[in-house]
Amino acid sequence: MTNATVELLAKxxxxxxxxxxxxxxxxxxxANT
Structure with missing residues (x-):
């Protein structure tokens, strides 16, 4: 599993x-199935 930078917004x-x-x-x- 690779780590990736994820940007999240409040919505x-x-x-x-x-x-x-x-x-x-x-x-x-x-991701976790």
Missing amino acids: DLNHAGGVHCPSPLAKMEV
């Missing part, structure tokens, strides 16, 4: 302060 966080993945805008896939 990318859910109400719990977590990141919603996959992100529809970034077309991200779930």
Whole structure:
């Protein structure tokens, strides 16, 4: 697994302060399947 720099915006966080993945805008896939 490689580490990558990820920039997040406030709107990318859910109400719990977590990141919603996959992100529809970034077309991200779930990493831990």
